[in-house]
Amino acid sequence: MKIVCIGGGPAGLYFALLMKKQGRHHDITVVERNKPYDTFGWGVVFSDQTMDHMRHWDPESAQEIQQAFNHWDDIELQFKGQVIRSGGHGFVGIGRKKMLNILQLRCEALGVKLLFEQDAASDLDFPDADLVIASDGINSNVRNRCPEVFKPDIVNRPNRYIWLGTHKQYDAFTFLFEKTEHGWFQAHIYKFDDQTATFIVECPEDVWLAHGLDQADQAESIAFCEKVFAANLQGERLMTNARHLRGSAWLNFQRVKCAQWSHFNGHSHVVLMGDSVHTAHFAIGSGTKLALEDAIELARQFKDQGDEVAHIPQVLKQYQALRAIDVIRLQNAAWNAMEWFEVCGQRYCDQLAPEQFMYSMLTRSQRISHENLRLRDKNWLEGYERWFAAQANLTAPVMAGHSAPNAVPPMFTPYRLRAITLKNRVVVSPMAQYKSVDGRVGDFHLMHLGARAMGGAALVFAEMTCTSADARITPGCPGLWNDAQQEDWKRIVDWVHQETDAKIALQIGHAGPKGSTCAPWQGAGSDHALPEGNWPLLSASAQAFLPNGQVPSAMTQQDMVRVKNDFVRTAQRAVQAGFDWLELHCAHGYLLSSFISPLTNHRQDAYGGTLENRLRYPLDIFTAVRAVWPAHLPMSVRISAHDWVEGGMTPDQATEVARAFKAAGADMIDCSSGQVSVQQKPVYGRMYQTPFADRIRQEVGIPTLAVGAISEADHVNSVIAAGRADLCAVARPHLANPAWTLTEAARIGYTAVKWPAPYQSGQPQLEAAFARERMLQSAGRGD
Numbered sequence: 001m002k003i004v005c006i007g008g009g010p011a012g013l014y015f016a017l018l019m020k021k022q023g024r025h026h027d028i029t030v031v032e033r034n035k036p037y038d039t040f041g042w043g044v045v046f047s048d049q050t051m052d053h054m055r056h057w058d059p060e061s062a063q064e065i066q067q068a069f070n071h072w073d074d075i076e077l078q079f080k081g082q083v084i085r086s087g088g089h090g091f092v093g094i095g096r097k098k099m100l101n102i103l104q105l106r107c108e109a110l111g112v113k114l115l116f117e118q119d120a121a122s123d124l125d126f127p128d129a130d131l132v133i134a135s136d137g138i139n140s141n142v143r144n145r146c147p148e149v150f151k152p153d154i155v156n157r158p159n160r161y162i163w164l165g166t167h168k169q170y171d172a173f174t175f176l177f178e179k180t181e182h183g184w185f186q187a188h189i190y191k192f193d194d195q196t197a198t199f200i201v202e203c204p205e206d207v208w209l210a211h212g213l214d215q216a217d218q219a220e221s222i223a224f225c226e227k228v229f230a231a232n233l234q235g236e237r238l239m240t241n242a243r244h245l246r247g248s249a250w251l252n253f254q255r256v257k258c259a260q261w262s263h264f265n266g267h268s269h270v271v272l273m274g275d276s277v278h279t280a281h282f283a284i285g286s287g288t289k290l291a292l293e294d295a296i297e298l299a300r301q302f303k304d305q306g307d308e309v310a311h312i313p314q315v316l317k318q319y320q321a322l323r324a325i326d327v328i329r330l331q332n333a334a335w336n337a338m339e340w341f342e343v344c345g346q347r348y349c350d351q352l353a354p355e356q357f358m359y360s361m362l363t364r365s366q367r368i369s370h371e372n373l374r375l376r377d378k379n380w381l382e383g384y385e386r387w388f389a390a391q392a393n394l395t396a397p398v399m400a401g402h403s404a405p406n407a408v409p410p411m412f413t414p415y416r417l418r419a420i421t422l423k424n425r426v427v428v429s430p431m432a433q434y435k436s437v438d439g440r441v442g443d444f445h446l447m448h449l450g451a452r453a454m455g456g457a458a459l460v461f462a463e464m465t466c467t468s469a470d471a472r473i474t475p476g477c478p479g480l481w482n483d484a485q486q487e488d489w490k491r492i493v494d495w496v497h498q499e500t501d502a503k504i505a506l507q508i509g510h511a512g513p514k515g516s517t518c519a520p521w522q523g524a525g526s527d528h529a530l531p532e533g534n535w536p537l538l539s540a541s542a543q544a545f546l547p548n549g550q551v552p553s554a555m556t557q558q559d560m561v562r563v564k565n566d567f568v569r570t571a572q573r574a575v576q577a578g579f580d581w582l583e584l585h586c587a588h589g590y591l592l593s594s595f596i597s598p599l600t601n602h603r604q605d606a607y608g609g610t611l612e613n614r615l616r617y618p619l620d621i622f623t624a625v626r627a628v629w630p631a632h633l634p635m636s637v638r639i640s641a642h643d644w645v646e647g648g649m650t651p652d653q654a655t656e657v658a659r660a661f662k663a664a665g666a667d668m669i670d671c672s673s674g675q676v677s678v679q680q681k682p683v684y685g686r687m688y689q690t691p692f693a694d695r696i697r698q699e700v701g702i703p704t705l706a707v708g709a710i711s712e713a714d715h716v717n718s719v720i721a722a723g724r725a726d727l728c729a730v731a732r733p734h735l736a737n738p739a740w741t742l743t744e745a746a747r748i749g750y751t752a753v754k755w756p757a758p759y760q761s762g763q764p765q766l767e768a769a770f771a772r773e774r775m776l777q778s779a780g781r782g783d
Ligand SMILES: Cc1cc2nc3c(=O)[nH]c(=O)nc-3n(C[C@H](O)[C@H](O)[C@H](O)COP(=O)(O)OP(=O)(O)OC[C@H]3O[C@@H](n4cnc5c(N)ncnc54)[C@H](O)[C@@H]3O)c2cc1C
Pocket: 006, 007, 008, 009, 010, 011, 012, 031, 032, 033, 034, 041, 043, 044, 045, 046, 118, 119, 120, 121, 135, 136, 137, 138, 140, 141, 162, 163, 200, 273, 274, 275, 276, 280, 282, 285, 286, 287, 288, 289, 290, 291
């Protein structure tokens, strides 16, 4: 086979040498526009795992690379005068030049032709090649020549960065954060040989512009960075080796992904590899790893399927199918990590103490969880847990009668809001049961809520409870508009207070355009109009939720007064029933949400148009309710922080919504999303709504409740420890297991939780079973 690799970076060189090794008869050329020893950049890092793969595929080059490696374990943060270090992170670093030179020599030894200082205009320059590898980096000519084939999706990110080096010695992967008069700068530093470290400086575009760095040449930029990080550099110099870049050397990261990785150009098969087909932000340092692993996979496919020309189409298809999965996983993690560094100046640097800032930074990609951190550095994590517990005012009474052999996991720290102290951070999220008759709750609800109140969660939410008969979603929804309903609720609340140490919350709401519909298991199912017995609906505008659904009337001033009074009376009854906490439901497309979202509010009056106008009625209700809800008790607001529809509410606007409710006296924002429009396209995943809670908490300065796919203690611990939310609501897992919190405590080996007295003989048994499971797992891991 005749193979040409355009671009002699890690991808092109490594693929060339692997293929030549597999079949000496192949005619392989690498075409590189630079000189052999002329490259940009300093050091790169990659994981021990990539090294293992390289050892398997070419022990000779792996051996040399390994000798030139610098291996280190620690991550160090220098921030606000503190130095915090945690271990067990396992990186290897090598100079980019050094690595390329090793690969070049190995290519030559195997008989690969290396053509330097030759700029390839396109893949068509090599018509007699059977296979052209487009390993020509992020600005790939080959990819750019055929955008309709490769369908590249390229996103330009807002931060600016400059890739520098220094001879100052660092013995850990070091992060520095420095505040200037215009904002925060950060440096990512890692050593890659005995004398040199990579020193990447990064900042937001507005900060960069405010300092005039767009006008600065490389020397001026370096002088500027030396000044910003002078306290750390202590006279050591920063250096550039990107002299080939004209003008400013500050770049924007571009995230590249492609729908198609290969095609036939009429003469040769062409395939993209490395940065030409995908990029990963340096915040998780994986670009070189991806490039090398692409090369390995393509070589493996030729080995497995045969390396004749006839096999090329099948090999290329399989290569993309397999690599695309790994790449998307890594790109997602890199994206989270990148975003963290993009927003840290506005969201974390000023808000978080150095200890919590470190935790937030270490878990930025959301790939590393609380328990992963424990495996990496148990001492550091336990130290952090103790620090966190101290911040949460973990006081003796909460732990009375219990021995706490380990540090307290963040999930089990108490939390106080107004006069209410919750014993831990777990909340049973409101879940409609559709089991009421005439809006009354009965034995079903006593059993349902009672079981969950005994199950270890600190706060149990009752389902959305309606302010009038016509405010219900379905005929099975509960209400609180008459004395009988108030007595029913009081029976449940009293039971929870007498028999458990959980608190109980009521969520009040009005179904609006989603009213008069079926329960999920009845008729046409959720959101579909009742087959008969419908009642008239109200909404911000006369727009049905489902395309063929019942059309509500746009609320008149008179309707608004009536509904507001209903909310107030329900809140007064909630006080009489003895609830500890009240939540106003302003999410999921129900009445108050229909005012907030531009997708459902088309009013022309003072309640439509701008966000300020759209918030007017929900805020009016909030204020009226807050006025009758006791000052010593908390009141939260549930919002849909993202409509997941073009033109709908976005997390940016959700921040403004939260700000407005905070100003009106809300104590906490319960950050849900969606269910406002049938057009929604949510991006689900573990803890997928937590970023909204995080953003609102940091940027608005109001406590938040995170909810959505939080299903393990490890998730709760990570969210709470990083300060992404104050509480975590767990819904569906509580349907499977009312004692979810007690079970999770036993699973992670935290024994200082109090089980209900009659259940206590079950505690040691469950704890022993999980302890055995953990032991087997760690034996399997070889810990
Ligand atoms: C600031 C920064 C820090 C980074 N840190 C890390 C890190 O710590 N760890 C990590 O793994 N990765 C890191 N990366 C990413 C890493 O550098 C790339 O992902 C990796 O080099 C990709 O390898 P590649 O072979 O695909 O492309 P490249 O390394 O970009 O190689 C492409 C080659 O093609 C040549 N070329 C381009 N066009 C032509 C043409 N027309 N004709 C001939 N030759 C051509 C170029 O000169 C170049 O040598 C970092 C990147 C940046 C910007």
